[in-house]
Amino acid sequence: MLALAGCGRLAFDPIPSGSNDDASNGDGTTGACANPIGHDEDADGVDDACDRCPHLADALQPDADGDKVGDACDPNPAEPRDRIVFFDPFTSARAEWTFNGAAGVIANDSLVIDARITSSLADLATGVPANDVYAVGGHVGAGVSAQRQIHLSGFAPLTGYYYYCEIDGDQTPAAVFAATKFDGAFVELDAAVATGPIENRDFSLELRNHPPTYDCRSSWPAARSQVAAAIPATVTATQFTLGVGGIQVRLDYFIQIHSD
Numbered sequence: 001m002l003a004l005a006g007c008g009r010l011a012f013d014p015i016p017s018g019s020n021d022d023a024s025n026g027d028g029t030t031g032a033c034a035n036p037i038g039h040d041e042d043a044d045g046v047d048d049a050c051d052r053c054p055h056l057a058d059a060l061q062p063d064a065d066g067d068k069v070g071d072a073c074d075p076n077p078a079e080p081r082d083r084i085v086f087f088d089p090f091t092s093a094r095a096e097w098t099f100n101g102a103a104g105v106i107a108n109d110s111l112v113i114d115a116r117i118t119s120s121l122a123d124l125a126t127g128v129p130a131n132d133v134y135a136v137g138g139h140v141g142a143g144v145s146a147q148r149q150i151h152l153s154g155f156a157p158l159t160g161y162y163y164y165c166e167i168d169g170d171q172t173p174a175a176v177f178a179a180t181k182f183d184g185a186f187v188e189l190d191a192a193v194a195t196g197p198i199e200n201r202d203f204s205l206e207l208r209n210h211p212p213t214y215d216c217r218s219s220w221p222a223a224r225s226q227v228a229a230a231i232p233a234t235v236t237a238t239q240f241t242l243g244v245g246g247i248q249v250r251l252d253y254f255i256q257i258h259s260d
Contacts, residue, residue: 033049035049039091041054042054042056043057045059046059048087048089052068052069052073053069053070053073053074054253054255055073055087055137055255056072056073058072064078065078065079067082069082069257073135074257075133075257075259076259081260082257082258082260083257083258084256084257084258085258086124086254086255087256089109089252089253090106090252090254095125096125096126097123098123099122099123100123101120102119104251109252110250110252112248112249113248113249113251115244115246115249116247116248117144120243121241122243123239123241124239124240124241124242124256128239129209129238130209130211131209131258132240133207133209133255133257133258134152134206134240134254136152136204136251137202137203137251137253138250138252138253139200139202139203139249139250139252140167140201140247140248141199141247141248143169143197143198143199143247144246147168147246148199149168149170149243150166150243150244151167152164152165152206152240152241153165153241153242154214154231154241155237155238155240155241156237156239157238157239158238159234161183161235162181162183163180163229163231163237164179164180164182164243165178165179165180165216165217166216167218167220169197169198169246175193175194175196175197175198175220175222176193177220177225177227178191178227179215179216179227179228179229189230190229192223192224192227193222193223194223195222201220204219205220209237211231212230212233213228213229213231214229214231216228242254
């Protein structure tokens with residue numbers, strides 16, 4: 001087990017008035033960032049420290065409900081109840097991630113995981129999954145002929161139950177974008193045929209956790225860009241995990257947005 005330690009942006013503070021000046025007014029006005037960190041992940045001209053959607057290019061920063069989560073990534077854009085809990089642009093190793101199996105390596109402003117021989121599970125220490133959006137984006141590289149997938153999951157250790165969103169390349173040359181469970185066996189709860197092979201393609205993957213259901217969204221070319229499933233009443237996830245198996249992956253960003 002390897003724990004990563006480092007610095008970055010965690011538990012976003014409210015953006016001061018004058019920093020990306022009152023984008024909550026929806027007028028698109030911007031100002032100087034009060035405490036810039038000198039990094040702009042989405043290259044939209046707004047420093048990550050003040051960006052209301054730091055992973056999505058959105059120079060005007062509209063925020064209709066004024067909750068400091070921009071309309072471009074706000075799961076509830078008309079309700080002021082959302083906040084960015086954690087954003088990692090992978091500029092340095094972070095203590096919030098704990099790896100089991102293949103560990104990630106920070107390189108060229110990304111987290112690179114080579115899980116072709118040994119799979120990788122990265123647990124995130126930012127609380128129990130509740131009403132949360134988890135999203136990751138990057139590029140899938142080379143793979144092997146065995147299981148090839150990337151997934152975001154809620155995990156209930158007491159029952160050994162995982163529910164997760166995945167891009168799965170096992171069905172060569174096709175792929176699958178699915179909401180899946182593991183409870184002693186793998187079962188796809190809702191799935192869409194996706195374009196394969198899984199290797200050598202940019203992607204985004206998102207798990208929207210809102211018990212008693214969850215849904216999955218992805219930029220991967222598939223018959224549907226959204227799938228969904230129920231979370232059993234007996235299952236309470238206490239851990240969020242990012243998993244990679246059978247492939248190399250370059251992760252450019254990760255974000256967690258919580259809804260109160």
